[in-house]
Amino acid sequence: MSELEFITREFLLESCENLDQLDRDLVMLEQDPQNQEYLAGIFRTIHTIKGSCGFLGFGKLESVTHAGESLLSKLRDGELQLQAETTTGLLSLVDAVREMLANIEVAGSEGSQDYAGLIETLMRLQAGKSDCDARAGNSSSSGGALATEDCGAGHNGGGSLSDEDARANRVTIGEAAPGGVSDSTIRVDAGLLDKLMNRVGELVLARNQILQSSSMASDAELLSTAQRLNLITTELQEGVMKTRMQPIGNIWGKFPRLVRDLALQCGKQVQIELEGKETELDKTIVEAIKDPLTHLVRNAVDHGIETPAMRLARGKPAEGRLVLRAFHEGGQVNIEITDDGAGLDVERISQKAIENGLLTHDQILRMNDREVAQLIFAPGFSTAAAVSNVSGRGVGMDVVKTNVEKIGGTVDVQSVPGNGTTIKIKIPLTLAIIPALIVTCDGDRFAIPQVSLLELVRLEEEQARSGIERLHGAPVYRLRGHLLPIVDLRRELELPPRAAAGPADLNNNVVVNIVVLRADDRQFGLVVDAINDTEEIVVKPLGKQLKGITVFAGATIMGDGKVALILDVLGMAQRAHVVAEDRERSLVDQATRPTEQHRDLRTLVILAVGDRRLAIDIALVSRLEEIARADIEGADDRDVVQYRGQIMPLLHVGKLLGIPHADAQVDRPLQVIVHSQRDRSVGLVVDRIIDIVQTTVEVTRPANNDNLLASAVIQQRVTDLVDVPSLIRRADPMFYEASVEEAVVA
Amino acid sequence: MHVLIVDDSRAMRSILSHILRQLGLEVSEAANGREALDRLQELDQVQLALVDWNMPHMNGLEFVRQVRADSRFDDLRLMMVTTETEASQLVTALEAGANEYVMKPFTKDVVQEKLKLMGLLCDVTVSNA
Numbered sequence: 001m002s003e004l005e006f007i008t009r010e011f012l013l014e015s016c017e018n019l020d021q022l023d024r025d026l027v028m029l030e031q032d033p034q035n036q037e038y039l040a041g042i043f044r045t046i047h048t049i050k051g052s053c054g055f056l057g058f059g060k061l062e063s064v065t066h067a068g069e070s071l072l073s074k075l076r077d078g079e080l081q082l083q084a085e086t087t088t089g090l091l092s093l094v095d096a097v098r099e100m101l102a103n104i105e106v107a108g109s110e111g112s113q114d115y116a117g118l119i120e121t122l123m124r125l126q127a128g129k130s131d132c133d134a135r136a137g138n139s140s141s142s143g144g145a146l147a148t149e150d151c152g153a154g155h156n157g158g159g160s161l162s163d164e165d166a167r168a169n170r171v172t173i174g175e176a177a178p179g180g181v182s183d184s185t186i187r188v189d190a191g192l193l194d195k196l197m198n199r200v201g202e203l204v205l206a207r208n209q210i211l212q213s214s215s216m217a218s219d220a221e222l223l224s225t226a227q228r229l230n231l232i233t234t235e236l237q238e239g240v241m242k243t244r245m246q247p248i249g250n251i252w253g254k255f256p257r258l259v260r261d262l263a264l265q266c267g268k269q270v271q272i273e274l275e276g277k278e279t280e281l282d283k284t285i286v287e288a289i290k291d292p293l294t295h296l297v298r299n300a301v302d303h304g305i306e307t308p309a310m311r312l313a314r315g316k317p318a319e320g321r322l323v324l325r326a327f328h329e330g331g332q333v334n335i336e337i338t339d340d341g342a343g344l345d346v347e348r349i350s351q352k353a354i355e356n357g358l359l360t361h362d363q364i365l366r367m368n369d370r371e372v373a374q375l376i377f378a379p380g381f382s383t384a385a386a387v388s389n390v391s392g393r394g395v396g397m398d399v400v401k402t403n404v405e406k407i408g409g410t411v412d413v414q415s416v417p418g419n420g421t422t423i424k425i426k427i428p429l430t431l432a433i434i435p436a437l438i439v440t441c442d443g444d445r446f447a448i449p450q451v452s453l454l455e456l457v458r459l460e461e462e463q464a465r466s467g468i469e470r471l472h473g474a475p476v477y478r479l480r481g482h483l484l485p486i487v488d489l490r491r492e493l494e495l496p497p498r499a500a501a502g503p504a505d506l507n508n509n510v511v512v513n514i515v516v517l518r519a520d521d522r523q524f525g526l527v528v529d530a531i532n533d534t535e536e537i538v539v540k541p542l543g544k545q546l547k548g549i550t551v552f553a554g555a556t557i558m559g560d561g562k563v564a565l566i567l568d569v570l571g572m573a574q575r576a577h578v579v580a581e582d583r584e585r586s587l588v589d590q591a592t593r594p595t596e597q598h599r600d601l602r603t604l605v606i607l608a609v610g611d612r613r614l615a616i617d618i619a620l621v622s623r624l625e626e627i628a629r630a631d632i633e634g635a636d637d638r639d640v641v642q643y644r645g646q647i648m649p650l651l652h653v654g655k656l657l658g659i660p661h662a663d664a665q666v667d668r669p670l671q672v673i674v675h676s677q678r679d680r681s682v683g684l685v686v687d688r689i690i691d692i693v694q695t696t697v698e699v700t701r702p703a704n705n706d707n708l709l710a711s712a713v714i715q716q717r718v719t720d721l722v723d724v725p726s727l728i729r730r731a732d733p734m735f736y737e738a739s740v741e742e743a744v745v746a
Numbered sequence: 747m748h749v750l751i752v753d754d755s756r757a758m759r760s761i762l763s764h765i766l767r768q769l770g771l772e773v774s775e776a777a778n779g780r781e782a783l784d785r786l787q788e789l790d791q792v793q794l795a796l797v798d799w800n801m802p803h804m805n806g807l808e809f810v811r812q813v814r815a816d817s818r819f820d821d822l823r824l825m826m827v828t829t830e831t832e833a834s835q836l837v838t839a840l841e842a843g844a845n846e847y848v849m850k851p852f853t854k855d856v857v858q859e860k861l862k863l864m865g866l867l868c869d870v871t872v873s874n875a
Contacts, residue, residue, distance in 0.1 A: 003764050011757035044800050048755040051829060054851020055761050062851070069829075 004056075011052050012105050013187070018045040019094055019101075020253050026090055027256035031271070033082035042090070043072045049097060060110045061100045067122035068093040074126055089125045091257070092118055190283065193244050200233075200240045201433070201538040205557045207233040212559040237433070241282070248326045248335070249277030251290045255297055259322060262301040269308050269319040270301055276326035281333055285427055288407045289335070292400040296337045296423050297322070299397075304341035304421055314418065316340065328429075335425040344415035346372050353378070357694050373413050377401040405570065408434070408451050436537045436556075438564065439515060439528040442495040445564040446528075447537050447556055452517045452569040456531055459512040467512065473611035474718060477514060477525055484516065485524045487576040492551065519573035526572070539566065551575055577711065577718040602697050604714065604721075605673065608688040610659040613719045615712070616684075620724045622676040624689055626669040643681060648674070650683045651731045653722070675724055677736060682728055697721065747866060748772045748791045752782040752809060753798035753827065762796055762827070765854045769867065779804025783812060786819060794823045794866055797844070799835070807839055814843035823864055 022045045029038040050065035068090065074080040096118050103111035207229055214226035252274050263270040281289075305311075305320030312318055325336040350364045353375050364372065376397045401411045409427035428434065428451060436447040457479065459467045468475050468486055475486040490497060514525040537556040546552065550571030558564050604615040605624070625643075632639050632650065639650040650672065653659075672683040697712045710721045728735050749771050751762045763773040774789055776782035778801040786792055795813070799806040806826060813819045826839050826847040836847055848860050861867040 007757060007760040007764060010760045014756045044754075044802075047800060047829065048758065051850040052755060052757040052761060055853070 008056060011056060012101055015049050015101055019098060022094055023257045024253050026087060027260050030087045039076045043076050046072055058110055064096055064115050064119060067119045071122050071126040086125050089121050196240050197244060200237050203233055204237055204538050208559040209561050244283045245280035246283050246286045247278045247280055251286055252277055252324060259301055266302060267307060268305055270305055271319050271321055273323045279326035279328060279333060282429060285407055292403045295400050300337060300339040304339035306342050332426050332428055336422055338422040340420040343417040343419055343421055344373050349375050357696060373415050433536055433538050435534055437534050438532040440530040440532060441489045441528050447564050447566045454516040454518050454523060457514040457516060461510060464510055464512045470611060472613050485578040486527060487524055487578060488527045492572060492576055517569050519570045524573055524578040577713050603694045606691040606693060607686045608690055609654040609686050612659050613717060615714060615719045615721050616673060616724055620675055621673050623674040625672045625674055627672050628669050648681045648683050650685050652685045656727055656730060747793050750782060750785055750792045750795040751775045752795055754778055754801040765857050769858060778802055779809030782809055792822060796825050796827050798827050807842060810839055810842045810844050
């Protein structure tokens with residue numbers, strides 16, 4: 001890098017930093033127009049940029065900043081009063097400067113954009129109340145036209161200098177400006193910090209190994225050295241973690257400007273307050289929550305806060321308040337976004353949820369307001385009456401939730417109708433080193449991130465034998481009166497089933513260890529062989545070949561040097577179908593998902609065969625019938641009945657699919673689903689018809705030739721979709737062909 | 747000759763030190779007046795300070811006043827680095843004890859000429875010869 005390139009780089013870095021601060025200062029200044037501190041800061045930034053760019057040969061940038069500086073100096077000297085128009089002009093100045101800096105960074109020059117209009121605007125604003133106009137300071141912008149000519153011309157000729165000469169002694173120079181810490185800091189490439197963190201991770205692992213082996217050694221010196229290594233490593237780890245910490249204010253900095261612009265656009269008045277700007281978070285997390293937070297702020301201004309007229313009508317001040325608060329609590333960072341707007345309209349949300357087929361009317365009735373409010377996080381959910389320019393850009397609250405959960409956080413919404421909404425986000429401080437519970441399954445250890453862990457349940461003896469029940473074929477455990485779906489880690493990982501005498505056999509053994517986990521606001525129990533201990537683990541990403549495996553979030557190296565895989569609790573829950581997978585769809589990495597997923601709104605007949613829940617698309621069902629057993633006749637070794645003047649064959653779904661089921665109750669009539677193709681019909685015999693639902697179906701495991709069922713989650717339960725045509729073909733290969741022939745003949 | 751650059755802008759410091767080093771001078775930097783006073787006490791060979799006007803903590807004018815109030819720095823020459831907008835205040839700075847000024851934006855030639863005017867570059871040339 002040549003020296004000039006180096007200087008240009010310094011110039012760009014410094015200018016960008018200063019501009020971020022300037023955005024904030026300008027918005028603050030608008031609220032407190034007399035504040036010399038803000039004015040001095042703003043003036044200095046523009047002044048500094050102007051000073052350097054002359055030397056670097058950026059003439060266009062210089063002339064724009066020069067016009068801005070002249071305007072600012074008048075403001076600073078109290079000759080002009082700040083008005084909305086002035087602020088807008090100054091913000092456009094900042095935008096123009098940013099644009100040119102960006103061009104310089106990319107192309108080495110300011111770009112071809114013409115800023116004459118902006119310069120003219122800045123001159124006009126400056127002239128609006130300059131010496132040539134009314135010095136008294138109550139002039140309106142209408143008086144500016146004449147003044148523009150006077151001062152504009154004077155300025156070009158350097159005449160403004162004399163204006164400034166005249167008031168040389170009234171100037172107060174930035175003594176009130178707050179001190180920066182820049183003097184004692186150095187800039188470090190973020191990539192280097194990542195590398196350092198990685199090395200420290202390795203060191204922590206090596207430390208763990210040494211501690212483990214030295215604990216068995218009798219050498220006192222080795223022991224004390226190991227202890228010292230332990231201490232130093234911990235301190236080093238903390239130190240390096242600290243270097244990666246960034247105050248959340250870094251991403252909040254843009255919000256005052258964003259809110260100001262949005263509010264103007266929506267015709268609203270919004271005041272933003274930032275509390276806890278200095279709260280620190282790991283760099284990667286700061287980056288990850290930037291977009292979700294921006295979205296929430298946009299939402300609050302666009303949907304949350306009402307128009308001034310509406311607010312006044314409701315007895316609130318015309319100006320809405322938006323408060324962003326960040327604080328540490330229990331090893332996590334809490335971020336709250338509170339507006340004093342209209343609050344969530346529970347009625348509308350319920351209505352929308354029913355319209356979207358998300359939930360049935362009955363389900364809504366069973367929910368309380370708080371639960372209904374959470375529906376805003378459901379995929380594709382929007383109650384905005386009109387999609388406005390501000391929100392409704394295709395990113396919904398579901399993406400906010402997904403992104404926050406991706407980094408191990410949670411989102412919660414609280415709302416008081418008429419009083420406002422608070423969105424609470426909880427996120428971990430760091431992702432690099434996390435506390436985790438170590439469990440064992442088939443001799444291998446697995447780590448479960450502690451954030452997902454709720455409690456541990458150990459069933460022994462009689463309880464272990466009978467504690468786990470089956471409901472519609474799915475294992476469940478009654479935990480304090482609630483049904484907890486049970487997932488067996490062995491089965492999910494396709495490990496060999498436990499030996500009959502094994503310690504935790506689901507059906508008939510002595511001890512069952514259940515790890516109660518939370519995934520996506522639902523709980524489920526994970527059955528493991530043994531529960532070991534909690535540990536601080538260093539998260540290592542999986543190689544890209546293994547990235548597609550959703551049940552693992554990463555790997556770590558244990559004290560004995562062996563690798564343990566980290567379970568992805570949400571992925572595990574979805575694989576086991578204990579939570580709905582809808583949200584998966586909206587994930588950005590959808591393309592990398594191995595399974596194809598189909599999703600559309602369908603009406604399904606839900607039925608039971610044996611202990612399985614099955615579903616048939618209503619389009620394939622012509623009638624639901626009850627047929628008395630006495631009416632069944634045998635023909636060619638097959639059950640048939642007379643039905644509407646025809647002979648209708650009966651197919652026993654359970655038998656065809658090989659689902660074991662209890663002997664049918666002889667006294668009850670047969671439950672039959674009639675499927676018709678042209679003039680031919682076939683009756684599908686099932687044990688019980690449960691319900692008809694309209695729902696979106698997410699096929700998680702498609703049907704294949706060996707299996708006529710595709711699995712999906714319907715009404716939060718695993719349900720198998722029956723491939724009816726294939727099922728019928730299996731029993732009667734000619735059923736469809738015959739009707740096709742007939743169709744041709746007809 | 748050793749020159750101290752007093753400016754809160756990193757970019758500006760880089761520019762100035764680039765020019766001064768091209769002129770064969772030794773350069774130190776300070777980010778504001780207060781830091782500059784500290785640096786002056788550490789480095790006893792500083793002959794010239796290039797002083798920016800508008801800085802946080804301690805501005806250029808205040809720095810000039812403090813330097814001139816301290817007899818240890820009697821030999822130190824002070825050059826104000828100003829812009830057109832600050833030109834009006836120059837008199838104040840010169841009255842307070844600044845020796846020379848240079849107006850932004852400037853080129854290497856301008857700085858060189860100013861240093862020659864102050865008799866500083868001549869000294870260097872002579873001592874080098």
